[in-house]
Amino acid sequence: MQSMESATRTISSTLWCGLLLVVLAVAGCDGTAYFQFNHAYLDRQVLDTNNGRPDDAQITISDEQEENVSEILQAAFGTPDAPIIPGVEGAADLLDQEFLDMAAGPVGRREDGSPRGLYRQHCAHCHGVSGDGMGPTAEFLKPYPRDYRKGIFKFKHTVLGAKPRKEDLRQVLMEGIPGTAMPSFRVYDSQELDAIIDYVIYLAIRGDVERQLEATILQKTADEGDNPLLADTSANASAEDREGLLDAKDIISDVVTSWTEANDSLMPVTEPPANWQSDESIALGREIFLGTGGCVACHGKTALGDGNPDLFDTWTEELVGAKGQSTTARLEFYDEHFAGTGTLKPRNQRPRNLRLGSFRGGRRPIDIYSRVTQGIAGTEMPGGKVKGDDAWAVIAYILSLPEEVISKPSGDLDFQRERN
């Protein structure tokens, strides 16, 4: 009797295990990674282009056109398992193929024992295989992981509008980003970090080129109709059809050049005065912060970051309604056009609460100097206004804020919104 019961349990367990294996196989364990097409950007461009167009003049982008863009990108950049450095001037000096090979592909070891798949091992679960900031864990994180595809990185020591240097990206890897889910990777081998840096730049270039190719093919469709291809290399393609190749090469070349110029774009730094952390300097910094610096418009008079709750960063701006509408209306635009398309739900960009003493881009004085004088790329944080010794005074004030007793504020407190 007992052996029959035991046999029955064994058969039942086997069946369940077998069923589990079938489910796992069906659920999609195909290991071939691919770059996700940037549908969100293209769809937004199409929406904006079609706004106000009569029904019979609405533009659509065909599957063949999307495939054409994909094919150009694959020809120039390869795949997640086999990346290629694009064949334009400067690219081979900027990126190292050996590093790309170490970072790309599935996690493992190559024949010579060097690592492989570093990006997928350390980065892709948040930043995504395509560098789109939409990895499997992304939607649970606040703030969301960086989307590299605009080629914009917040924390750097180059002038506003310039790309980051590799040293800037290395700083982010070494220090992490406090207050976010981005950890420090300082325990890892230096060469492995170099490989990840090169691969992130590669993804950023590829993503930026993809956006521009999408914009170009949309423009061509609006101009010519009939869903023309961007680059047609077929035997019967006309010279005009092949012009798209030149456009694609120009785009790739321009994007690569913007990255190679980063090293020449270091922000100018005024040496701090000897007494920059004195009480007098802090008082001056407070005066600038509350007055001519314009900081309170967003950070609020209490520096709690409650001055302007309606801001979106540049990545989110592409998903919400146009400016000039209420925040509610802008979010409704997202719900109508992008909800359920795989994009991450928009969140407002909150100005930093400066009283926490936690600074995402680093709390060294030179890091805050970069934010104050150059602004923060991709956000509404401006630069250019406070310079020189005034900048150091503001930095001294900001660093003193966690120690300032908020219940006894220095200035008059007003409500941030007018009540009319």
Next chain:
Amino acid sequence: MIKQLAFLTLLIAVAGCSRDLPDRVAADSENVNNIADAFAGGDDGGQTTEVLQEPTGWRDLRITFTTSGDVSIPRLTRAVINKDVSICAPGGVFPASRKLVLGNGNAVQFAAVYLDMRNFPVDNENWVHPDYAADADATIGPFDQKNCVFLNHVFALRASQKLLIKNSDTVGHNTKSDSAPGSPNVQIAAGGETLYDPGGKAPRGGPVSVSCSAHPWMNAYFLIREDPYNGISNEEGVVELKNVPTGVDLEFRIWHELLGNVTVAPNVEFKKGKLHLNLEAGDAPEEIEIVLDAARLQGAL
């Protein structure tokens, strides 16, 4: 029973963890190889054999923008202008949308005209009149803001010029443009000013958006080009381009914020989205009228 429950939990976890993603876009490997070969082989799209024409002289070009009918322009609301209201909506009067500005009669202000040609020889004195050299690297402007409105809704400048940006308001603004060269984002105190330098680079495409972070409803555009043959329509709806080269094929883009690139207009022929002109020599300006469809403008507002 416990095993079954564990299995069901695992099943739900596996099935329910995925986010809806768009379908994968395929890439045909043969096409990829052909394109890669074309890139590697220095394929330049057949451009190297093109022979440039030579201009025969100069002529002024005058383009007038009008609407085909009346358009009702809405005002911004309290829901949009939610700070500094006493400055941005003085006397409780909320400003009209700047997406469409009508001048005298049915004149359309702030429409843009600019050359869009791959091989325009911007450094060739036969193509760019020598008079334009005088202000090629000048500081122009001002691009100003008052009562939380950019006074020039669209401002044209050459990439070699500098732009004086002023803030004549009694509140601070920051003038920001992600897409302009250098991505300027400069805080300007009340009554202050700053200088924007595109650094000789023109962005791809047409006008780029300009905004203020502190007052997000503020919006304007910069049109930055390397050549001087561009302009923005004034209160009379007129763009006047002086000394345009004659006897050569020119391709112009016509742009308005509400319509994007204008590719259709009565009695005007557009080819592949552009206005193609080959001006004949003459003393009087070449006159072209672009009538923008009122219904489309209204629909886009």
